[in-house]
Amino acid sequence: MPEVRVRKIETIVEEIFHEGGPPPATPLKRAAVLAVIHNPYAGAYSENIQPFMDDLRPLGLEMSKRLIAALGGNAKAVEGYGKGAIVGAAGELEHGALWHAPGGYGMREVLGGAKAIVASTKKVGGPGTRLDVPITHINASYVRSHFDAMEVGITDAPRAEEILLALVMTTGPRIHARAGGLKASEIKGEDGLR
Amino acid sequence: MSEAAAAAKVKIRKIVTFVEETRSEMGRELNPAVRRAAAAAVIANPLAGKYVEDLTELINAGEELGALLADRAVAALGIPGSSVESYGKAAAVGENGEIEHAAAILHPKLGAPVRKAMGKGAALIPSSKKRGGLGVPLDIPLGHKDAAFVRSHFDGMEIRIADAPRADEIVVAVAVTDSGRPLPRVGGLTKDQIKGEDGLR
Numbered sequence: 001m002p003e004v005r006v007r008k009i010e011t012i013v014e015e016i017f018h019e020g021g022p023p024p025a026t027p028l029k030r031a032a033v034l035a036v037i038h039n040p041y042a043g044a045y046s047e048n049i050q051p052f053m054d055d056l057r058p059l060g061l062e063m064s065k066r067l068i069a070a071l072g073g074n075a076k077a078v079e080g081y082g083k084g085a086i087v088g089a090a091g092e093l094e095h096g097a098l099w100h101a102p103g104g105y106g107m108r109e110v111l112g113g114a115k116a117i118v119a120s121t122k123k124v125g126g127p128g129t130r131l132d133v134p135i136t137h138i139n140a141s142y143v144r145s146h147f148d149a150m151e152v153g154i155t156d157a158p159r160a161e162e163i164l165l166a167l168v169m170t171t172g173p174r175i176h177a178r179a180g181g182l183k184a185s186e187i188k189g190e191d192g193l194r
Numbered sequence: 195m196s197e198a199a200a201a202a203k204v205k206i207r208k209i210v211t212f213v214e215e216t217r218s219e220m221g222r223e224l225n226p227a228v229r230r231a232a233a234a235a236v237i238a239n240p241l242a243g244k245y246v247e248d249l250t251e252l253i254n255a256g257e258e259l260g261a262l263l264a265d266r267a268v269a270a271l272g273i274p275g276s277s278v279e280s281y282g283k284a285a286a287v288g289e290n291g292e293i294e295h296a297a298a299i300l301h302p303k304l305g306a307p308v309r310k311a312m313g314k315g316a317a318l319i320p321s322s323k324k325r326g327g328l329g330v331p332l333d334i335p336l337g338h339k340d341a342a343f344v345r346s347h348f349d350g351m352e353i354r355i356a357d358a359p360r361a362d363e364i365v366v367a368v369a370v371t372d373s374g375r376p377l378p379r380v381g382g383l384t385k386d387q388i389k390g391e392d393g394l395r
Contacts, residue, residue: 011213013270014355017206130356151356155331 004059005038007162010154013070021176029171031070032133032152033063034164042090042161049094053101059165060099060106067169068110075111079184080146080170082135083107085122088158096122099165107167114138115192128155133168137184141193144181145173204255205238207363209262211270212353219376230371232334232353233266235259242290242362249298256299256366261307263368268311271372276313278370279385280347283308284322284334285366288359296323299366308368309339316393317342329356334369338385343395345382346374 016028037059041049068075083103085096104118119134119141130153137143150168158164173184188194216228237259240251268275283304285296300321309315320335320342331354338344351369359365374385389395 005218007218008214008216010215011211011270013211014208015210016208019207151329155352 004055006059007036007038008154008157009036009063009066010034011066011070012152014150016175019175024175026172028173028175029071030148030150030168031067032150032166032168033066033070034152034154034166035059035063036154036157036162036164039088039091039095039161039163041095042088049098053098056098056102057105060102060167061109062106063165063167064106064110067107067167071169071171077171078111078169079138079172080135080148081107081114081138082119082133082150082168084120084131084133084166086129086131086158086164087122087124088160088162089124089126090160091124091163093122093124095163096124103165103167107169111138115189116141117192125158127157127159129153129158131166133166135168135170137187139189139192140182140187142182143184143187144179145177145184146170148174204235204258207236207238208358209236209266210234210355211266213270214351216376222377224376228371228373228376229271230336230351230369231267231270232351232367232369233263233270234332234353234355234365234367235263236355236358237364237366239288239291239295239362239364241295242288249294252295252298253302256302256304257307259299259366260304260368261311263366264308264311264370267368267370271370273372275311277372278312278339279373280336280338280349280371281308281312281315282320282334282336282351282369283367284332285364286323286330286332286359287325288361288363289325289327290361291325291364293323293325295364299364312339312370315339316390318393326359328358328360329354330359332365332367334367336369336371338374338388340390340393341383341388341395342393343383344374344385344388345380346378346384347371349375
């Protein structure tokens with residue numbers, strides 16, 4: 001079982017007061033935690049890669065806890081989430097898919113159960129590659145006010161034999177959300193969609 | 195300019211903080227990890243789009259932002275200000291502003307409240323500035339806060355904000371660290387040799 005070797009962790013917090021419109025009473029916060037890890041499968045085709053998903057679970061949990069702390073320490077304040085991965089040049093896109101289960105597990109664990117699928121994206125790229133991590137409401141994917149994305153990246157990562165893993169959380173809708181659609185107040189909460 | 199305008203508070207659209215924790219470099223474990231943080235504010239540039247001789251409004255903005263951003267950056271690092279080892283500052287002016295606007299924010303008044311947040315800070319705060327579009331990267335130079343010649347602490351931290359600066363905005367950033375570069379080994383003055391008299395050595 002390959003160990004998870006973390007080179008660096010970056011935490012980014014955005015506190016958004018307005019975007020030209022009336023500032024809401026509570027500013028919107030968006031946070032990302034990025035971990036740069038060694039890719040144990042870099043440089044060769046490995047058929048059986050699934051065990052690494054379990055290895056990543058503690059990191060998913062640690063990153064999720066860092067996100068909550070970065071957003072002020074209250075898990076109940078979190079309304080949106082998303083995840084993503086950038087695989088370095090010596091790896092393959094499929095290695096990024098290993099992040100789906102442990103990344104989602106970590107966030108659900110700290111949020112005390114969240115019903116909606118975690119929006120995600122992934123790519124293969126070099127150091128400094130930017131990733132637009134999609135964000136949706138944690139309990140109902142169709143809540144239009146919470147459709148968002150946060151651009152992340154690290155200048156010196158991922159190197160060829162690394163993977164950059166990302167988790168993102170937000171505390172509310174887009175800062176001046178007014179494009180209609182399903183509202184957070186209308187969530188039925190049965191299927192994770194509406 | 196009126197006194198009211200000079201006293202006006204900075205209009206901040208957003209504040210972004212970045213924390214980097216480097217745990218290994220070239221396969222070597224770093225224990226403790228090397229940590230650095232930056233706090234950046236996206237502000238309205240009240241002088242965008244015109245030539246204004248008197249930059250007092252931006253000079254005063256620098257004082258307000260120095261206190262705010264130093265506090266945010268130190269808090270993000272989670273250490274007392276007195277434990278900060280190196281620091282730096284930078285600004286990126288949107289396309290309708292002047293480089294001189296960045297200078298007005300960074301140089302006359304921003305430093306004093308930054309040093310206050312650190313307890314001391316005898317050394318020059320290294321700085322960089324530029325004009326650019328949305329998402330432009332800022333390379334914030336870093337130097338030891340008590341002795342500018344400490345070679346292990348010469349460094350830089352790149353940050354960028356995807357949606358800033360807009361044409362009429364300025365991004366202003368302060369960075370702090372709890373250590374120098376990972377695995378420093380190019381010699382020069384070391385931090386245990388600091389005399390701390392002149393801010394240089």
